[in-house]
Amino acid sequence: MATRGIDFGYGFLTQESSFDVQFSLIEYSGSDSYARAYLVGLLNTLLVSILGIIFCTILGVIVGIARLSPNYLIRTTAAWYVEFFRNIPLLLQIFFWYYAALRALPLPQEADPMLGSFYLTIKGFYTPSLVWINLDIFIYSVIAAIVAIVFVRLYAKKLRENQGKHIPVLNISITILFILPLLTFFIGGVNVTYELPVLKQLAKTSFIFEGGLSIPPELLSLVIALSLYTATFIAECVRAGIEGISKGQREAAASIGLNRKQILNLIIMPQALRIIIPPATNQYLNLTKNSSLAAAIAYPDLVLVFAGTALMQTGKAIEIVSITMLTYLTLSLLISLLMNWYNARIAIVEK
Amino acid sequence: MFKNIKKILSLLAVASLVFVYSCDQMAGKKNQKKGASKTVDATKKSGFVKCGVSQGLPGFSNADASGNWTGVDVDICRAVAAAVLGDADKVKYTPLSAKERFTALTSGEIDVLSRNTTWTLSRDADIGLTFVGVNFYDGQGFMVRKNSGINSVDDFQNGISACTNIGTTTELNMRDFFNSRNISYEPVAFEKADEVVAAYDAGRCDTYTTDKSGLAAQRTKMSNPDEHMVLPETISKEPLGPVVRQGDSVWEDIVRWSLNVMIEAEEYGIDSQNADMMKSSDNPAIKRLVGAEGELGAAFGLDNEWSLRIIKQVGNYGESYKRNIADTGILPDRGPNELWTKGGILYVPPAR
Numbered sequence: 001m002a003t004r005g006i007d008f009g010y011g012f013l014t015q016e017s018s019f020d021v022q023f024s025l026i027e028y029s030g031s032d033s034y035a036r037a038y039l040v041g042l043l044n045t046l047l048v049s050i051l052g053i054i055f056c057t058i059l060g061v062i063v064g065i066a067r068l069s070p071n072y073l074i075r076t077t078a079a080w081y082v083e084f085f086r087n088i089p090l091l092l093q094i095f096f097w098y099y100a101a102l103r104a105l106p107l108p109q110e111a112d113p114m115l116g117s118f119y120l121t122i123k124g125f126y127t128p129s130l131v132w133i134n135l136d137i138f139i140y141s142v143i144a145a146i147v148a149i150v151f152v153r154l155y156a157k158k159l160r161e162n163q164g165k166h167i168p169v170l171n172i173s174i175t176i177l178f179i180l181p182l183l184t185f186f187i188g189g190v191n192v193t194y195e196l197p198v199l200k201q202l203a204k205t206s207f208i209f210e211g212g213l214s215i216p217p218e219l220l221s222l223v224i225a226l227s228l229y230t231a232t233f234i235a236e237c238v239r240a241g242i243e244g245i246s247k248g249q250r251e252a253a254a255s256i257g258l259n260r261k262q263i264l265n266l267i268i269m270p271q272a273l274r275i276i277i278p279p280a281t282n283q284y285l286n287l288t289k290n291s292s293l294a295a296a297i298a299y300p301d302l303v304l305v306f307a308g309t310a311l312m313q314t315g316k317a318i319e320i321v322s323i324t325m326l327t328y329l330t331l332s333l334l335i336s337l338l339m340n341w342y343n344a345r346i347a348i349v350e351k
Numbered sequence: 352m353f354k355n356i357k358k359i360l361s362l363l364a365v366a367s368l369v370f371v372y373s374c375d376q377m378a379g380k381k382n383q384k385k386g387a388s389k390t391v392d393a394t395k396k397s398g399f400v401k402c403g404v405s406q407g408l409p410g411f412s413n414a415d416a417s418g419n420w421t422g423v424d425v426d427i428c429r430a431v432a433a434a435v436l437g438d439a440d441k442v443k444y445t446p447l448s449a450k451e452r453f454t455a456l457t458s459g460e461i462d463v464l465s466r467n468t469t470w471t472l473s474r475d476a477d478i479g480l481t482f483v484g485v486n487f488y489d490g491q492g493f494m495v496r497k498n499s500g501i502n503s504v505d506d507f508q509n510g511i512s513a514c515t516n517i518g519t520t521t522e523l524n525m526r527d528f529f530n531s532r533n534i535s536y537e538p539v540a541f542e543k544a545d546e547v548v549a550a551y552d553a554g555r556c557d558t559y560t561t562d563k564s565g566l567a568a569q570r571t572k573m574s575n576p577d578e579h580m581v582l583p584e585t586i587s588k589e590p591l592g593p594v595v596r597q598g599d600s601v602w603e604d605i606v607r608w609s610l611n612v613m614i615e616a617e618e619y620g621i622d623s624q625n626a627d628m629m630k631s632s633d634n635p636a637i638k639r640l641v642g643a644e645g646e647l648g649a650a651f652g653l654d655n656e657w658s659l660r661i662i663k664q665v666g667n668y669g670e671s672y673k674r675n676i677a678d679t680g681i682l683p684d685r686g687p688n689e690l691w692t693k694g695g696i697l698y699v700p701p702a703r
């Protein structure tokens with residue numbers, strides 16, 4: 001490496017990055033360090049991944065069940081959806097959603113409000129936002145409520161095992177979860193108001209919305225593309241899982257008078273989950289790794305911010321690529337661990 | 352799970368061994384004889400110059416439908432090929448995004464990077480690169496829609512969104528500029544230039560910022576070029592020029608003087624048409640440039656007609672500029688890129 005004039009080291013991480021990032025979950029500007037730029041990219045990667053996993057799971061389960069529907073129309077629509085979105089390269093889909101959105105969405109000054117104060121424009125999706133006073137006290141109260149609930153559950157378990165008494169754990173838990181945070185509004189000085197996005201003129205034909213929450217179109221289209229694509233695979237996992245439960249179970253459940261919905265929720269799904277989780281984990285991993293295609297449409301994820309801009313501005317290719325690889329490896333291992341733990345929990349305990 | 356971790360760890364171990372070994376190998380090749388060049392040898396052996404260019408910037412480096420590359424940056428690659436291999440067409444072009452370009456050079460995928468790249472201190476000193484000269488003096492500017500009502504950078508207001516390329520000096524200058532004026536802005540940075548153009552063209556951003564030459568060139572790609580204009584202000588210095596890998600001084604000299612020869616040839620009025628006739632000129636400086644006097648090529652192990660071939664096959668700087676940038680309507684006025692003798696700042700050391 002020395003012959004090629006490349007020197008090696010991680011000292012650059014504390015230097016000032018001197019570039020700005022479009023969208024960040026934490027406070028960041030170019031006068032912060034490269035290490036903080038890394039954190040900005042990582043959080044943005046986590047954000048799309050988590051949103052993607054949530055939406056692809058919801059959609060995937062619905063489509064997977066729909067594929068087994070007795071209704072011909074529902075069944076074939078679901079099948080077409082899966083075949084269509086599964087077989088088009090993801091990058092193309094991302095470009096499609098992004099540029100289609102850009103072409104189709106109105107300029108801020110031409111956007112009609114939806115539900116009062118929501119605006120979907122070419123520069124982003126603008127929604128009202130909540131403005132908190134003493135948010136930290138509120139968060140502590142939620143944490144305290146959760147801790148209290150854990151104790152109630154342990155106590156209830158002890159009561160049940162020692163004295164055979166049942167107490168309504170669920171109702172008590174819900175009450176605690178509401179009452180405790182609510183109290184902070186009256187005695188903790190917590191307050192919340194909302195802020196609406198307001199149109200602001202920058203130049204003759206150039207407008208933006210100020211105030212409220214703004215979600216950039218890059219994030220929107222990325223989440224849509226990732227969810228629609230990955231949901232096809234989740235749907236197939238769900239279908240395979242349901243089909244993997246023997247017909248006898250369904251018939252037995254029907255014979256004791258359960259309806260279709262009950263059979264699915266009480267008999268089929270709990271068992272099918274064990275078949276669904278391992279391959280679904282793979283899809284979650286894929287989605288997380290695929291989120292790195294974000295760079296193509298300017299969504300500032302880890303690859304764009306750190307392995308892109310930061311790498312270019314420092315020239316520390318080996319260091320930055322190795323950190324980035326290690327980060328994705330860690331993320332993947334964490335997701336696997338989490339899903340394995342969940343799978344172990346729902347596995348049938350053979351007595 | 353733990354089995355997997357073990358597997359991964361052993362893979363990592365193997366990978367790092369391979370890596371350390373290859374570094375050793377590179378270090379071993381260091382002992383270079385004086386006057387000999389590893390890159391020249393490799394170039395002669397493969398039969399073409401490996402040149403990194405842009406992914407399509409009209410006037411600078413742009414491929415037509417049949418894959419023929421043209422542009423002032425491309426002409427540098429062609430000049431080097433004419434000098435070293437005797438044929439300007441013996442070039443292998445690698446289109447690179449701003450982000451990929453330096454890694455391609457330091458890793459050896461290309462041997463010359465001639466791709467509207469700004470010469471800066473940190474690039475020159477830090478990352479294993481050496482800039483050899485300037486073939487286009489440029490500066491960063493802004494493009495806006497004509498109907499936007501923005502006629503100068505003074506009309507920019509808080510909240511403006513600016514589309515640009517990542518990994519460029521543009522990204523850094525933009526911050527300096529908006530910061531010093533206390534304007535909050537939304538940077539929307541893409542990897543590929545075409546994506547920037549598409550997003551700006553669709554209305555995602557209020558302004559598109561990059562080198563002014565780049566703005567002029569990219570404007571031709573907009574769906575309706577007449578709807579856009581470049582603001583008058585220039586916010587930075589962007590001296591663009593060819594780059595080589597650090598460590599092969601002979602190769603570095605060949606690329607540097609291939610560029611210098613093109614500029615000096617224009618200064619002395621030598622062009623692709625009259626070059627042969629100039630051999631009988633009375634001016635020794637001219638005779639040296641066309642190889643009729645002196646032994647200039649010997650200094651880097653080339654024959655004495657190397658510079659004549661550049662002028663005959665590629666042309667002088669003025670011919671290259673006219674063919675690629677002026678006649679195509681991109682920047683008809685040469686501005687600072689005029690010879691020092693004609694009021695510009697093009698001034699190269701003498702070839703003697």
Ligand SMILES: N[C@@H](CCC(=O)N[C@@H](CS)C(=O)NCC(=O)O)C(=O)O
Pocket residue numbers: 405406407408447448449467468469470516518519520521543544545561562564565566569589591
């Ligand atoms: N000169 C600047 C910017 C160079 C740059 O990448 N500019 C863009 C916009 S003009 C470009 O070359 N695009 C053409 C491409 O990527 O093919 C630098 O060296 O950082």
